[in-house]
Amino acid sequence: MTLRTILRRSLLAVVTLFITVLLNFLLLRVVRTDPVATMTRGRKVSAEKRAELREKFGLDDSTVVQFLKYLKELLKGNLGYSFQTGRPVTTEIFSKIWPTISLIGISTLLSAIIGIWLGIRAGWRPGSAFDRLSTGTTMLFYSTSDAFLGLLLAYLFTSRLQWFPTGGIVDPRSDAVGLQKLFEQLHHMVLPATVLTVGYLGQYSLVMRASILETSKEDFLTLARAKGSTDDYVRRRHAVPNAMLPSITLTALSIGYVLGGSIVIETLFTWPGLGLAFSRALGAQDFPMLQGLFLVSSASVIVLTLLADLLYARLDPRVRIA
């Protein structure tokens, strides 16, 4: 991989990031309700105070000036102040980032591993009973709304069987510390993580299955077989490594979808992460928070996609340009 490739890809990521920021700013501009009016709703605020607030938020400047100011503040890491708490959006986001990273991280890892494994087995013997069962099941889950899957599992496992807690990250009444606390958190995570894992492993298994099918027609597999390698060896050493590449890009892109799913699932299970913050901000019409959350989620997907692209180019010497 040349320096040129790295620079080119990074530049593309910067362009995408810029488009996101621009989009975010334009959406902010579309808000017809006056932020000052929203903030001071129900309180007696003098006209001078309002003018001062308008001045503070720079609402009287031209669009271009406002955009440049917005960019400048953004580069300084200032995403504005939450309407709900009055604290900086960055602080709010940082305080809620770990529950989401762990939830999305674990479920992405699990759905990638299980999905890829299913895809390999299914694609290696297309039309077999295993293929039909696994493809049918993953398609079914893939077609299910996250909200419904969440409600269904919550009903089965919290209401009926009472195996897992209904929500939150720890029991507010418990005073567990250390390892015990970690176990309690994991216990709370099982259901939300299961919904996200099951809901999103379909992409991995379907893409992996298609990729294995594609690879299984390649000449080098015939050669490997002609050399007398066992079927198992050909699959493990020749087919799988070559068919793995598309799932790298998929993992990065899939984070974007899982982020959407996590908003629903965190809301349903009151998991105190960014997703719950998203829907709370939505309910409170907290625009700075909404935009900060949107920006942070987009930026993470953009960075992950860049890393995946670079990894792909590193692993596959055929991808040199574009």
Add this chain to the structure above:
Amino acid sequence: MTAPGAAQAPSAQTPSAPIPSAPIPSARGLAWARRRRSVGIFWAEFRRSRAGMIGLAVLIVSALVALLAPLLVDYGDTVPINTISNPERDPPSFDFPLGTDDKGRSMIALLVWGARTSLLVGLVAATLSIVIGAAVGIAAGYFGGWIDQVLSRIEEAFLVIPTIPLAIVMVAVLNRDLTTIIFVIGITSWAGSARLIRAQTLTVKERLYVDRARALGAGSWHIVTRHLLPNVMPIILANLTLTVPSAILSEATLSFLGIGPFEGISWGKTLQAAATASAVKLGNWWFFLPAGLAITTVVLAFTMVGNAIEQVLNPKLRER
């Protein structure tokens, strides 16, 4: 209806095209005869896909239910003010086949009337998404150069930017009427199809008949509408069928988060109502099971039809 085969067949027959009897068949007549023949071949191939036919049957039934909703159940049963005398949180019974919710609304009425909004949003938003995708893809592929560069960068950005967060922010600052929701879902989901359509445009553009048309003095508009569009149409239709599921799921997600369309009832809104009514905690499974299963069934049916269409169009996929 949603199946391209069914949608094309009647329009292909409307213009009178007397082919064999006329001494010199007109160009238009020849073109229509060719199209009718390929639709016939397409349908024959499509019928061989069992999954595709099952999906199509499910879709026809769902569409009929949505269209005939007023004849099947009373809309009044979905309006809380009329259902005040109904039993609340009643499990499925003879009077209420799918039970009632916390406001005494009949769940079967919500299911049938919800089909309208969910299918409408799914179909219209997916159509909008494909129209944008086709316009961007064809323009980028046909014109190339800086137009391609600019459009492709925007397309890449939209491909990477997470859809649901973007849709949430858009709905939050815009309105919550049906048109806005459809617009938001359409505008956040076009990038994938734009990419495919651009690739197809690039290959069609290099065919000899496009050169021939250009040599005969055809302008861009003629080439795009008469040569490129008919040739990318199959991809557009396959993509449309495969975009409807994600549009339906997006509507469900937005509605569940409380930013679904103001007007009407949808399956997503039923799921949200179930969550706010603590249906899970109180064990009222009939609050969410019918709507959730309806979403899964319709989404799966569209996917099955879409996959079958793709298989017909792309023989390479047939072994799968």
